[in-house]
Amino acid sequence: MLESVTPLAASAVALAMPLILAALGELVVERAGVLNLGLEGMMLLGALAAFATVAHGGGLVPAILAAAAAGILASLAFGFITLTLQANQVAAGLSLTILGAGVSAFVGRQYVGFRAPASFEDLPIPLLSKVPLLGPSLFSLNALGYATLALLAGTAWFLYRTRAGLALRSIGESPVVARSLGLHVSRVRYGAVAFGGAMAGIAGCYYAVAQFKMWQEGLTSGNGWIALALVVFATWRPLRVAFGALLFGGVSALGLYLQAIGVQVSTFALASLPYLATVAVLVAISADQQMIRRHAPASLGKPFHDDS
C-alpha cells in the first residue's frame, strides 16, 4: 500500500509547488487590499523570461531573476493603472492576463521545440529522502522547491511577526485608518503588488525550467486561476495555502491513481474531483462565519486614493 501511495504524495507535491509560489505572492497582494487577477499572465511572462534566459546560455540564478523581473514589470503596470489611476482591479487583472498571454506567445515563438539547456533537477537530501511516504516527496525537491518552502515560512513570518507585515495587513483592513497612523498606503501596496509579480514570475520559472523544461504557448494551462482560488480557500493564511495546494494536487493525483489501479468511475467525475473537493472544504471552513470575517482583508479590491 505504502509503496503505491508514496509516488502519489510525490505527484501531489510536484503539482503543488508552483501553485504555492504564485498563491503566496497573491496572498500578500490581497492582504494589502489589492486584488490582482492577472496571475496567469504574469506567470506566463515569468516562464518565458526564465526559459529565454537559459536558452541564451544564462544560468539558473539569472533565470530566476529574469522571471521575477518580468513578473514585477507586469505587476507594476497593473499597479500603476489600479493604484495610481484608480482603475477597476478586476478588469485590470483580467486585461493583464490577456496581455501576458499575448506577449509571451508572441515573443516565445522562437523558443518552441527544444529542451531547456539548463534546468533545476531533484536534490534528494540524504537519509531524509528515504523516509517512507514523505521522503521522496518533501525531501527530494529541486532547489526551487526548497526555496518555495523557505518562502512559505518567510511570508508567514513577515505577515505575522514583523512591523512591516502588520502595517501591510492593517492597510488591507482599513487604508483610511492606516493612513491616519502615518502609513504610506500606496507605497506599501505598490510593494505588495511587486512582490506578487515576482512570485508569479518565479512560479512561471518553476514550470518552464524546473517542471516541464520547455516553452510551449499557454504552458501554465490555467494554473494561475487555481492559485487565485487557493488564496481564498486558505482564508488568506500562508500555511493554509500550502495545505490547499497539496490537497488540490493530492486529489488530482488520486483521480488519476484510481484510474491506473482500475477503479471503475467515470473519468469525468474523477476529473471534477479536485474542484468539488475545493468547494467542499471551503464550505466546511466557511461555515464558521467569524473566522472568515476575521481573515478576509476588508478593503480587498476597493480603490483607495491617497488624497481622499
Next chain:
Amino acid sequence: MKLWKSTIAAAALAAGLGIASAPGDAADPLKMAWVYVGPPGDGGWTYAHDQGRKAVEQKLGGKVQTSFVENVPEGADAERVIRDLAAKGNRAIFTTSFGYMEQTLKVAKTFPKVEFYHATGFKSAPNVTIYNSRMYEPAYLAGIIAGHVSKKGVLGFVASFPIPEVVRNIDAFTMGARSVNPKITTKVVWVSTWFDPSKERQAAETLIGQGADVLLQNTDSSAVLQTAQDKGVMAFGWDSDMTAYAPKAHLASCIEIWGGYYTKVAEAMLAGKPLKSTVWGGIKDGMNDLVSVNASVPDAAKKMVAAKKADIVAGKWAVFQGPIVGQDGKVIVPEGKSLSDQEIDSIKWYVEGVEGQLPK
C-alpha cells in the same frame, strides 16, 4: 456506412458535374489557407500541420500562396474565419480539427467553387473532402520498441478522450508490444484534455508509480516525455519529432507528415483537377512514420520495426488483421480476417493486455 457512401456520392457528383475550378492565371498564385485549432508553437498537432503547409510553400514556391489562421475556437467563430478565407480568394481551405466539421460544411455550401479539406471528420460534400492519418501504424511500431525495451513488462498510456481514434492507438501500441513479449500489459490513464502539461505530467507520474517503464501519450504537449526523462524511464514523442525535448528518454517519435498530401492537393488544383477522394493515409502513403529511433534501442527491435514497416508499405500486413484477441480473451478478429476501415474507425474495445475498462 454513411460516411463512405456519401464520399463516393460526392466524388461521383463532382466528376459528373465537373465542379472542378479552372486553373488559375500563371501570374496569379493559387491561394491556399489553413485553419489551425492551436498555435504552430504547440510543438504537436498544429505544428505538424504547419510543417505541411511550409512544405507546400517550399515545393511549389511562386505557384502557390499559403496563409493560416491560428487558435481558431471550434465554435461560432470558426464559421466566420472559414467564410472570410473563402471570400478572400483562397481556392483550397484546410480545416485541421474535428470541431470544424459542421462549420466547414456550412461554408462549403455557399462557396461551391472553393475546395475544402477537413481533417479527421466523417461528413463530406461535393466540395468537402476529408483526410486523416492512420496513427495506429506508428503506434504499433512504437509498441514493438516498447516490448523490447520494457524491463518490468508494464507500459503506460496517457490518453485524452475515449474516442475510437485514441482507443485504437492504445490497442495498436499494446499489440505491437505483445508481438515481442506476450505477457506485457498496458495501463491507461485518461486526462480528459488534449493539452494540460500539469495534468499530463501527473498522469505520467501516476503510471510510473504503478510500475510502467515505457510511456506513450495521445495528448498534445511533450510533458509526458519530459516526465519520463526526469523519472528515469523511457517514452515516445507524438505528432511531431520530440527528440530535442528529452534526448535521453526519447525512444522514437510517432509523427504526422502532412506535407506530401498538401503538396499533392496543391498540384492537383494547379492542374485543374482537384483531389476529391477521402484520404486515410498511413506509412505507405507517407502520411505518418516512426522516426528518430534512439541509439540505445536494441538492433533486434530496429530490425523488427523495419520488417513490419516494409510489410505495411508492401500491403502484406495490417495492424488490425487477425488474430486479435479482446480483453476478455475472446477472439475479436479471427485469423485470416482483417477489420475494414469503417470498423477500425469505430473501435470501442480494448485488446488483450490493456488493463482496466474503457470509460463509458
Next chain:
Amino acid sequence: MIRLRLVPRAQPSRAMLFVAPLLAIALTLLVGLLVFAWLGQNPLRAFRVFFVDPVSDMSGVSELFLKASPLCLIALGLAIGFRASIWNIGAEGQMYMGGIFATGLAIAFHDRGGAWLLPAMILAGAIGGMLWASITAALRAHFHANEILVSLMLTYVADYVVKYLVFGPWQDPQANNFPITVQFSDNALFPLLAQWGWEAFEGTRLNASVLITLAAIPLAWIFMERSFLGFQLLVSGLAPAAARYAGFAEKRMVWLALLVSGGAAGLAGVSEVAGPIGQLNDRWQPLYGFTAIIVAALGRLNAIGIALASLLMALLYLGGEAVQITLQLPKALSQVFQGLLLMFLLGCDVLVNYRIGRVPAAAL
C-alpha cells in the same frame, strides 16, 4: 519641478466619458504604430485592417452583433451582481448549463417539436443557468462560502458535465463515436433575421437571439437605475453596514444577484447552442463568461456602457482575425493589442472621476 497629482472631481466628467476611450485608442494606436513599424508592416494599413475592414459591410456588422450579443447579455447580468459586490466569475459554467438544459429539450423533441420548442428551450436555458448559479448562491448565503471561488470551481465541473453528456448519453449515434449531439432540428434553432424578410440581413447568420439582448439592455437599465431593488443592491454593495441597517436582507441580495446573472448566462448559452453552433459538443468553450467580466467593468457597470463595451470587445476579436487573415500577423499580436487597449482604457478612465492638478506649493 512641477509635481502632478490627481484631484477628485465633484461630479464625474461627462466629457471625459467620451474622451477617455478615444485617448485609450490613440495610445494603443501609438504603441501599435511602433510594433507594426518594427515588424516591417505599414501601420496605417494594419490599423485599417484591424478596426475598419471587419465592419465595412453588412455581413461584418452582423458578425459584430452576433459576437457581441452573448457578451453583452452575460455582462448585463454580472453587472447587477457586481454593483452589490457579489462577484460571480463563474458565468462561463452557468452558460454551459444553459446550453445543456436547452440541448436536453432539443434532443428529446428532435423529431416531434413544434413552434413551442424554441421558447421552451430559452426558458430551460435560463433555468439551467439559474440552477447552476443557485449552488453558488446557496453556499454563499447559508455557508458564507466565497462566491468567486465556488462559481469558478463550478465552471470546471460544468465543463466536465458537458463532456460527460456528449461522450455518453447524448452522443449522436450517427456521429462515429465523436463527442457531438445531433444537429438541432429547425424548430430548435433561432430563426435567422434574414428568414423573417429583413432584407438588410440577407446572407448573414445574425439570428433572432440578438433580440433577447436588445430587450435586455433597456430592462437592465431600468432595473439598475430606476428600480428600488436595483438601488438596494447598489447600497448593499457600497455600504453593507448601511444596507443591514436599512433592513435589506443580505441573503436576498446574494440570491437575486446570482439568479439574475446565472439566468442571463444561461440565455447566452441557449443563443449559442441554438444559434450559430446548432448542437452541443465537447469543444464549446467560448470563454464568453470570463470576457463578459471585462465587458461589465469596461462598461462601468452601466447598461448602455456595457452595450458599447461588448461591441468594442467583439471588434477586437474580429480585428484580430482580420489582421491574421489579411496580413498574416500572429494571433498573439492581436491578444497583445486587446490587452493593451483594455489596460489603457481602464487607465484613462481615471479622467472621468479625477482631474490632473499640480501639487500645491505648500505640500512640497
